[in-house]
Amino acid sequence: MKTLGELGERRIITLIMDRLTKMPDMPLPFWDDASAVKIKENLSVVLKTDLLVWKTDVPRGMTPFQAARKTVVMNFSDLGSKGVKPMAFMASLALPRSLGLDFVEEIAKGFDEAAREYDAYVIGGDTGEADEIIISGMAFGIAEEDRLVKRKGARPGDILATTGLFGKTGAAFKILLEGYEAPPSLKKNLIDSVYSPQARVKEGIALARSGAVSASIDSSDGLAMSLHDLSRSSRVGFRVENLPWSKEAKEFSEIHGLDLSDLVLYGGEEYEIVFTVKPEFLDVAKAALAALGCELFEIGVATREQKIIYIQDSVEKPVKAGYEHFVNV
Amino acid sequence: MKTLGELGERRIITLIMDRLTKMPDMPLPFWDDASAVKIKENLSVVLKTDLLVWKTDVPRGMTPFQAARKTVVMNFSDLGSKGVKPMAFMASLALPRSLGLDFVEEIAKGFDEAAREYDAYVIGGDTGEADEIIISGMAFGIAEEDRLVKRKGARPGDILATTGLFGKTGAAFKILLEGYEAPPSLKKNLIDSVYSPQARVKEGIALARSGAVSASIDSSDGLAMSLHDLSRSSRVGFRVENLPWSKEAKEFSEIHGLDLSDLVLYGGEEYEIVFTVKPEFLDVAKAALAALGCELFEIGVATREQKIIYIQDSVEKPVKAGYEHFVNV
Numbered sequence: 001m002k003t004l005g006e007l008g009e010r011r012i013i014t015l016i017m018d019r020l021t022k023m024p025d026m027p028l029p030f031w032d033d034a035s036a037v038k039i040k041e042n043l044s045v046v047l048k049t050d051l052l053v054w055k056t057d058v059p060r061g062m063t064p065f066q067a068a069r070k071t072v073v074m075n076f077s078d079l080g081s082k083g084v085k086p087m088a089f090m091a092s093l094a095l096p097r098s099l100g101l102d103f104v105e106e107i108a109k110g111f112d113e114a115a116r117e118y119d120a121y122v123i124g125g126d127t128g129e130a131d132e133i134i135i136s137g138m139a140f141g142i143a144e145e146d147r148l149v150k151r152k153g154a155r156p157g158d159i160l161a162t163t164g165l166f167g168k169t170g171a172a173f174k175i176l177l178e179g180y181e182a183p184p185s186l187k188k189n190l191i192d193s194v195y196s197p198q199a200r201v202k203e204g205i206a207l208a209r210s211g212a213v214s215a216s217i218d219s220s221d222g223l224a225m226s227l228h229d230l231s232r233s234s235r236v237g238f239r240v241e242n243l244p245w246s247k248e249a250k251e252f253s254e255i256h257g258l259d260l261s262d263l264v265l266y267g268g269e270e271y272e273i274v275f276t277v278k279p280e281f282l283d284v285a286k287a288a289l290a291a292l293g294c295e296l297f298e299i300g301v302a303t304r305e306q307k308i309i310y311i312q313d314s315v316e317k318p319v320k321a322g323y324e325h326f327v328n329v
Numbered sequence: 330m331k332t333l334g335e336l337g338e339r340r341i342i343t344l345i346m347d348r349l350t351k352m353p354d355m356p357l358p359f360w361d362d363a364s365a366v367k368i369k370e371n372l373s374v375v376l377k378t379d380l381l382v383w384k385t386d387v388p389r390g391m392t393p394f395q396a397a398r399k400t401v402v403m404n405f406s407d408l409g410s411k412g413v414k415p416m417a418f419m420a421s422l423a424l425p426r427s428l429g430l431d432f433v434e435e436i437a438k439g440f441d442e443a444a445r446e447y448d449a450y451v452i453g454g455d456t457g458e459a460d461e462i463i464i465s466g467m468a469f470g471i472a473e474e475d476r477l478v479k480r481k482g483a484r485p486g487d488i489l490a491t492t493g494l495f496g497k498t499g500a501a502f503k504i505l506l507e508g509y510e511a512p513p514s515l516k517k518n519l520i521d522s523v524y525s526p527q528a529r530v531k532e533g534i535a536l537a538r539s540g541a542v543s544a545s546i547d548s549s550d551g552l553a554m555s556l557h558d559l560s561r562s563s564r565v566g567f568r569v570e571n572l573p574w575s576k577e578a579k580e581f582s583e584i585h586g587l588d589l590s591d592l593v594l595y596g597g598e599e600y601e602i603v604f605t606v607k608p609e610f611l612d613v614a615k616a617a618l619a620a621l622g623c624e625l626f627e628i629g630v631a632t633r634e635q636k637i638i639y640i641q642d643s644v645e646k647p648v649k650a651g652y653e654h655f656v657n658v
Contacts, residue, residue: 004424004458005426018437051421088366105345123355126378129382129385
């Protein structure tokens with residue numbers, strides 16, 4: 001009998017889903033960023049639950065306030081990527097009894113501040129005693145079903161785009177987990193990308209409302225994994241012609257002689273939206289984002305062949321699937 | 330600085346709530362069994378999240394299937410007690426990587442079977458790697474706001490009632506946690522009450538629809554704690570004249586010379602509905618339950634004085650608050 005460590009998170013989730021009775025008429029299929037239930041004609045409740053395990057998901061130096069805030073961002077980002085405004089957040093907290101009161105106060109403040117940043121509220125939760133600290137977050141919103149943007153829907157020829165640049169968190173994890181160094185202001189900038197992430201909620205809603213987007217996903221599992229997930233759901237491949245690297249990631253890669261594409265593709269814990277647009281609607285999508293002060297980064301194109309490649313120095317290279325929980329690394 | 334172990338779960342939750350910005354127009358207040366958000370005129374989404382920590386919440390002999398099923402029951406019971414039909418269930422699973430595949434398969438089956446028992450579906454979830462096993466469940470349903478039955482609303486003179494009898498789980502925990510014994514068929518009956526609980530979802534919905542109920546709560550924290558919570562929210566006291574003891578609990582208490590009232594009041598993990606009814610509506614409430622084959626147990630009366638007492642052998646005794654997570658016992 002195999003263990004979870006031999007399987008990896010995606011096969012564990014597949015295994016679970018295979019044993020579930022499927023709700024008829026699900027507005028979002030299994031394997032999308034969030035779940036949804038139709039409650040009236042063209043009105044769905046959209047729900048997301050995402051887990052923060054202190055031991056593995058909270059890097060050195062991150063405060064309880066930041067960890068709580070991040071749990072909200074993780075959950076809201078998934079709703080945002082579907083075009084859904086989060087209305088409320090709830091949390092289940094597993095906490096050791098030796099923890100101090102101040103720790104829990106900081107967690108509560110982090111939840112509240114993050115929810116309010118996105119014009120939502122914390123409406124409840126639960127606590128239980130455990131040996132380790134685990135925060136299970138839950139977000140919900142409502143949406144018109146025909147406005148929900150799925151992972152499925154990209155067609156060959158669609159433009160592949162993102163709401164932002166990548167690689168800062170990848171560099172930050174090198175600093176936080178592997179002891180790499182960087183000049184003070186660069187270091188702070190990189191680490192802040194991990195400690196204080198932002199979800200692209202307004203941007204996701206604007207993209208959905210624009211009607212220009214054929215498929216989308218949030219990039220919390222990293223750009224590479226997001227492309228693989230979009231590819232699997234939409235049954236297209238991707239050719240990434242312009243890697244969306246941030247200048248801070250480039251600077252860091254040059255200091256340490258690291259491959260910039262590794263930082264950009266496999267960093268993870270970035271909360272941009274990765275999406276596809278029909279070429280004729282590109283200007284509409286750009287305008288929707290520009291109204292929010294957000295740039296649209298054209299990074300490539302969806303292809304008929306279900307292969308994901310990127311171009312580096314005029315050479316085609318394969319995009320691997322990226323990081324996964326449970327897998328022995 | 331105090332630790333959580335010195336505070337207890339209720340004061341921890343109070344502490345968290347005090348730091349939250351309150352959503353305007355909450356259809357259910359903080360401290361009720363579930364949370365709710367108004368999405369349209371007289372239409373609310375009702376949500377619940379409740380946590381199962383393997384180490385503390387799964388007694389000896391309970392299978393992964395049963396533990397998963399129980400997580401669904403825990404969450405659905407809270408919705409049911411508000412008169413809300415659960416539509417969907419989600420779960421976040423914290424799992425050690427050394428776990429076997431079969432364990433996760435059993436969990437998935439438990440979720441699915443339990444959800445289907447209540448005509449609901451499992452629609453998604455998340456997994457994360459941890460040292461211990463923790464299942465965070467989440468349930469949701471929709472309700473007309475004016476049909477939601479709150480903990481607040483009981484008036485002095487209202488009849489106090491339950492949907493069932495108590496004490497079997499209390500006896501079962503004596504067997505499972507303290508090594509007490511019982512004749513085989515009694516033992517099986519008692520232990521099954523812990524391994525395979527039932528939520529009073531249909532009964533809660535019928536009571537809410539009947540319009541006869543002034544306040545209600547589910548009894549998952551034990552009858553005593555439920556009375557204290559109802560008392561606090563409704564600002565009434567209770568005089569319990571007929572302790573709702575089950576014959577199995579009585580038999581067990583007689584075998585071991587245990588106080589039956591302890592088993593009935595402080596057992597916990599029972600999923601009955603404890604509610605109040607205006608005397609003139611008692612027959613309506615009885616009829617609503619009878620249509621489902623469920624008896625209404627009149628156990629006492631709500632009183633002006635905010636004191637909770639029960640009568641045993643013609644003597645008035647105080648009902649203590651009962652079990653709480655985190656509290657050193």
